[in-house]
Amino acid sequence: MTSALRLSARASEADGHALPPSMMERVTLIMDLFERPATHLSLEAVSRRTQLPRSTTHRILDQLVRLDWLCHTAAGYTLGTRALGLGGREIGHSALRAAAAPHLLDLAVRTRMVVHLAVLDGPEIYYLDKVGGRAAVGIPSQVGGRAVAHCTGLGKAMLAWLPPEEIDARYTQVIERRTPHSIGRLDQLHRELALVRRRNGLAIDRGECFPELGCVGLALRGPEGPIGAVSVVGDGRSPLELVAPLVVNAVRAVSDELLAAPPADPRAVSGLAG
Numbered sequence: 001m002t003s004a005l006r007l008s009a010r011a012s013e014a015d016g017h018a019l020p021p022s023m024m025e026r027v028t029l030i031m032d033l034f035e036r037p038a039t040h041l042s043l044e045a046v047s048r049r050t051q052l053p054r055s056t057t058h059r060i061l062d063q064l065v066r067l068d069w070l071c072h073t074a075a076g077y078t079l080g081t082r083a084l085g086l087g088g089r090e091i092g093h094s095a096l097r098a099a100a101a102p103h104l105l106d107l108a109v110r111t112r113m114v115v116h117l118a119v120l121d122g123p124e125i126y127y128l129d130k131v132g133g134r135a136a137v138g139i140p141s142q143v144g145g146r147a148v149a150h151c152t153g154l155g156k157a158m159l160a161w162l163p164p165e166e167i168d169a170r171y172t173q174v175i176e177r178r179t180p181h182s183i184g185r186l187d188q189l190h191r192e193l194a195l196v197r198r199r200n201g202l203a204i205d206r207g208e209c210f211p212e213l214g215c216v217g218l219a220l221r222g223p224e225g226p227i228g229a230v231s232v233v234g235d236g237r238s239p240l241e242l243v244a245p246l247v248v249n250a251v252r253a254v255s256d257e258l259l260a261a262p263p264a265d266p267r268a269v270s271g272l273a274g
Helices: 003-015 023-032 043-050 054-066 081-111 133-138 153-159 164-170 186-198 240-260
Strands: 070-073 076-079 114-121 124-131 146-148 203-206 213-222 225-235
Touching (some): 023 043, 023 054, 043 054, 081 124, 164 186
């Protein structure tokens, strides 16, 4: 909470008026609590820390979610796509990119395939990095670009660790298909994500996003869900399962790197599991 708003809140409290008096001040009080992209807060926590009535807090949070300033997940409220788009995304992902960079390069050298690092953003993935030398030119992805999550190994690897009710909230019964091999229904997606979990998190895509390409991906997991994913991409007809152990090792190395460094926000990386 900013100093000016604290003073305003105290003055209003002393006068016996609602805290604080204007809607903009109330919204600012709430948004100030989300200091980092990894911050998750419950309704009760927001109400307690802003000293706003629970009903008022819920109404404002609901409006912020509808406008995409916040996102409501099973772990609580967190910054939404609009807020992240103002610059918070890069702040939150810089540590992940730095920790992953040497291991992505090593994975690309070992597999001679293209390697991606991405995060989940609603029903899409957002590419943070792409490594692969000349081979990368032939893969239609780019750093800062997006792809439909359920059509990619990266996306399915992260979606698999979300609560089922959150998957239901993100998708309708009929889902967009990119190719004839794409998942097209919600029940199919739930079955696919269950298969990913049975494979200890490994997600495989064969021509689901691009007809001739395939990939195998694995999520980096934190205490509040997936914080990113790594994948290798190549010919969809190749035996992708053979490179899966190398992907597992890379994700484990990135997790160790994040845990070894003193993070700006420990909640973002504590409890990581490959």
